[in-house]
Amino acid sequence: MxxxxxxxxxxxxxxxxxxxxxxxxxxxxxxxxxxxxxxxxxxxxxxxxxxxxxxxxxxxxxxxxxxxxxxxxxxxxxxxxxxxxxxxxxxxxxxxxxxxxxxxxxxxxxxxxxxxxxxxxxxxxxxxxxxxxxxxxxxxxxxxxxxxxxxxxxxxxxxxxxxxxxxxxxxxxxxxxxxxxxxxxxxxxxxxxxxxxxxxxGGTDTDNDGIYDQDDACPEEAGLEIFNGCPDSDNDGIQDSKDDCPNTPGLAEFNGCPDGDGDGVMDKDDKCPTVAGLKNLMGCPDADGDGVADGDDNCPNESGPAANNGCPWPDTDGDGILDKDDKCPNEAGTAANNGCPEVKPTAPVMETLNSYARSILFDTGKASFKKETDQVLQAMVAIFKDYPQADFSIEGHTDSVGSKSTNQALSDRRANAVRDYLIANGISADRLTAAGFGEDNPIANNKTRAGRKENRRVEVKLKN
Missing domain, CATH: 2.40.160.20 (Porin)
Known part of the structure; x- marks a missing residue:
């Protein structure tokens, strides 16, 4: 014993x-x-x-x-x-x-x-x-x-x-x-x-997917052997980490996101996901071909200027206010000022301007614009022209993916790309400054995909 x-x-x-x-x-x-x-x-x-x-x-x-x-x-x-x-x-x-x-x-x-x-x-x-x-x-x-x-x-x-x-x-x-x-x-x-x-x-398989942690690229999340242990939640053949729409089956050409109406614009970017449309109108149709999506066109079957909501009524100064209602028909203005220009934009106008700015789409990792962004930029040009005496600063921001120095440089280039576009479309260079702030000023959680998307943005601020 x-x-x-x-x-x-x-x-x-x-x-x-x-x-x-x-x-x-x-x-x-x-x-x-x-x-x-x-x-x-x-x-x-x-x-x-x-x-x-x-x-x-x-x-x-x-x-x-x-x-x-x-x-x-x-x-x-x-x-x-x-x-x-x-x-x-x-x-x-x-x-x-x-x-x-x-x-x-x-x-x-x-x-x-x-x-x-x-x-x-x-x-x-x-x-x-x-x-x-x-x-x-x-x-x-x-x-x-x-x-x-x-x-x-x-x-x-x-x-x-x-x-x-x-x-x-x-x-x-x-x-x-x-x-x-x-x-x-x-x-x-x-x-x-x-x-x-x-x-x-002694082999460890934390997520019990049959792939040992040593060989598992996603050891805490059950996945498939074909993806080295990483999951494909929507079973579309694209692993979640590379799938922009991991919970909805989609196409490889759209990084796993769907295109329900088959118009070449993925549903998450398609303003009209159930009706085939045009890429430059974010997937919406334009029956009269006037460049105004039918949903935004007050005259969808009759060609008209975008500034007049697609209807063929005169708007000499192109400020979106018909000449008959415009007290300054030869000088672009605002509806709040009866067609005459405001000295400085109001808070709602700045919010509209920033909603456009935040929807600017850049090519991945670059300061060049995606084609569908042109309409957004033109809308911004129109607002800037409404306030010829106001000065603005253009600010670029990124998420935290990548090095801080790279994000700083990218945000600076993107802010200046927007400034250059505005100048090229008739806005005085003296009225505009541009600066990048990299990843320093997030407005959402960088640990989530949705948060990182919100943090990648351009903002416009009114200078005193």
């Missing part, structure tokens, strides 16, 4: 020691159970023992075999074929070398049952990759330990030769032979052999 307690204590102690190594492979741990045999005969000592490997396989006369589970081992893979193994073993010693009679007859030296207990650790190297096999796993190991025979104990230095045969990916049959060289005379040098099974374990 005392030695069983020793064996249990040794296993727990060595398992605790082994956990100091960090995980670096799938199934890095292994647990082994075996029966062992101890041979105190052929180890190169004086009588009653013989030369090294003398009668190495004399099982009957020299091996002390405990026909039960008498050895427990815990292994931890280190790296590059190296493994650390901690072992505890029990045995009963009944044969200790041999006796030679005066007539030269050699007989086994029998002793009273002596309790054998060993506590050992080793580092071994596997030749499995060297021989290019996925079944046979030969190895060599070196290490040390402490061995007791009854109450006498001594430290040993050990050398091990072993072979594992992997029946499955995780289960192997293992045979090994270890030479133990004692440091003290009170314990004889000896061999210890074992035969048993080894079970590998």
């Amino acid at each position: 005392k030695n069983l307690s020793r064996l249990f204590f040794a296993a727990v102690l060595l398992m605790s020691f082994s956990t100091s190594n960090a995980q670096d492979k799938n199934n890095p741990w292994a647990l082994g159970i075996a029966t062992n045999a101890v041979d105190f005969y052929p180890v190169g000592e004086d009588t009653p023992q013989g030369d090294y490997f003398d009668e190495y396989f004399n099982v009957t006369d020299h091996w002390n075999i405990m026909p039960s589970i008498s050895m427990i081992s815990v292994s931890r893979y280190l790296s590059d074929g190296f493994t650390f193994t901690a072992t505890g073993s029990l045995n009963k010693i009944e044969k200790f070398g041999s006796n030679v009679s005066p007539t030269g007859v050699e007989t086994t030296n029998n002793v009273d049952d002596l309790t054998y207990f060993g506590l050992d650790g080793r580092v071994s190297y596997s030749f499995m990759d060297v021989i290019n096999s996925n079944k046979f796993d030969p190895y060599l190991g070196v290490g040390g330990g402490y061995t007791w025979v009854d109450d006498l104990g001594a430290g040993t230095i050990n050398g091990t030769l072993g072979l594992k045969f992997w029946v499955t990916e995780k289960l192997a049959v293992e045979a090994q032979s270890t030479y133990k060289h004692a440091f003290e005379d009170r314990l004889s040098k000896h061999f210890q052999h074992s035969l048993g099974i080894v079970l590998k374990f």
Whole structure:
């Protein structure tokens, strides 16, 4: 009972020691159970023992075999074929070398049952990759330990030769032979052999998708093997991290977003998602071809200017107020001022102006405009012309994706691109300044896709 307690204590102690190594492979741990045999005969000592490997396989006369589970081992893979193994073993010693009679007859030296207990650790190297096999796993190991025979104990230095045969990916049959060289005379040098099974374990699959965390690009989110463990929530063949519409099946050409009416404008950007329309009108139709979407055209079947809501009524100054209602028909103005220009725009006007500015679409990572943005910019030009005496600042902002310096430069270029467009369309350069603020002034959470979209924006501010 005392030695069983020793064996249990040794296993727990060595398992605790082994956990100091960090995980670096799938199934890095292994647990082994075996029966062992101890041979105190052929180890190169004086009588009653013989030369090294003398009668190495004399099982009957020299091996002390405990026909039960008498050895427990815990292994931890280190790296590059190296493994650390901690072992505890029990045995009963009944044969200790041999006796030679005066007539030269050699007989086994029998002793009273002596309790054998060993506590050992080793580092071994596997030749499995060297021989290019996925079944046979030969190895060599070196290490040390402490061995007791009854109450006498001594430290040993050990050398091990072993072979594992992997029946499955995780289960192997293992045979090994270890030479133990004692440091003290009170314990004889000896061999210890074992035969048993080894079970590998320890691989982590946090999201339970069948792909180990080490190989899982999305270890905390269940996914598909084809996407290295990342999910495709809408099953459209595009993994969520690359899908702009991860919860709605869509097309690869639109990064996973749908185009329900088939007009080439994805639904999330389509103001008329159920009716086929034109790209330059954000997916809405224009029956009279006047450049005003039917939904915004007061005369959808009769061509007219956009400034007059698509109707063919005169608007000399192009301020959207018909000449008959315009007190300044030759000078662009505002409805609030009966067609005459305001000195400075009101808060609602600035809100309208900024709603246009925030909807400006740029090419990804660039300061160039997408084609569908032209209508938005023209609407901004019209507002700027309504207030010829007012000065404005154009500000560019980005989300936090990418480096801070890159975002700063991109926001500056985009702000200046808007300023350049306004100048090119008749707004005095003296009235406009532009500056970029990068990722410094978010208005939403950069940790969400929706938040990052809001943070990528252009703002217009009235200067005093």
